[in-house]
Amino acid sequence: MGQRAPIAFSGSPIDRADNLRADPDALAGMMNWKARLLALDQLMPSLDDNNRLVWGTLADAPEDAELVFLGIDRTDGGEKPCFAAVPAKGDASPRMANPQLWALMATLDAGDLALYGGARSLIDWHARHRFCAECGGNTKVAKGGWQRGCESCTAQHFPRTDPVTIMLAEYEGRLMLGRGKGWPEGAFSALAGFVEPGETIEEAVQREVFEESGVRVRDVSYIASQPWPFPSQLMIGCHSYADDDALVIDETEMAEIIWFTREQVESSLAGNGPFRAPPLHAIAYNLMKWWLEK
Known part of the structure; x- marks a missing residue:
């Protein structure tokens, strides 16, 4: 099966430098000609000819803009303080509403995507x-x-940061996948839902799977997580085993739920199966690859 794709939005290359955040004098001392400002149009980044993030100087910040300290870039051996300006408005709409975001996720390299994702979540929170x-x-x-x-x-x-469980449910070698209301025909992914107050991750997985599919699951295990900056979620990837395969679908949320065989999942990830698999930058893709390889 080869290497699994890196978890998108993870692995930021800059030092968050938490020890400097509570030191106003240290922060003021970093706001000089060496400091970099992430170039943004509201919440969308500017890219250069090599599809890398564009950085300016603090002089490029709008007048009276609130500046947020992202951390220190030491990747080239120096120390470059990195900042972003809070936009006039935030954006709590789902990422599906902005096709540019899908193109962006497929364009930026892993480090730039992680840096942008963290910056976007932070300044969007400030704006709202x-x-x-x-x-x-x-x-x-x-x-x-x-x-x-x-x-x-x-x-x-x-x-x-809002925790969201995204989970695989397995029964006798088959995998439960769903298509949400409003999704394109043929597009399937792992079930997902927000963790509610007073719940453990395991309880959230069991509740969400039962609510959406009518299936009881057990033996919940953690696989991997992904920051998801739309606007600011942490996707907690899990695996579970189902007690049976009888479906009672919540039609207010789900258009379809189907049990797929290992062969069907494998061929779909390869692009020639019975369903359209999640994109490479979605943690659901990584979870499916993990399931095939375990």
Whole structure:
């Protein structure tokens, strides 16, 4: 089967330099001619002729823009502080609503994609959290952009990551895959759903699979995870075993759920099977490759 694809949006090449975030003097000292500013049009990045991220200087930041410290780039032996400017508006729409994002994920190399994904999640959160959830007052950037502080009640707010389980369910050598409502015909992937308050990952897997398919699963195991910056999720990839294969499909969420054989999954990942497999940059692709190789 060959090598599995790297997990997209993982492996950022820069040092997040957490120790500097709470040091205003150190941060101010890095905002000089060596500092780099990620070139963005709202939340979309600019690319050069080699499809690499474009970087400018802090002088390119819009007037009165809030700047977020991304970390320090030491990849070429130097130390380049990296920043991004918070856009006027965030974007909580699903990634399917923007075809440019799909092209971008297939274009950027792994390091640039990871760096962009982290920056996008962070500045999008800032753009959508300018007011305090406690009192409604204005908030401002703190800790280099890894916190916001209320100017009225001094409440502290931190960037959020929403955990999502994405899981394979197996029964007698077959794999459960689903097609969500509104998905293209023939496109199948692993079932997925948000972890709810008060749940373990294992409980979320069991609940989500049962809710969407009517199938009870057990022996849940963790496989891999993926940051997913649309707007800011952590996809937690898992595997489980089903007690039976009788389906009761939740038609409010799912268009189809089908059990596929190993041969059908393998041929579909190769591009000539009975369903359209997830793209390489989706963790579902990696999970299916893992299942074939285990």
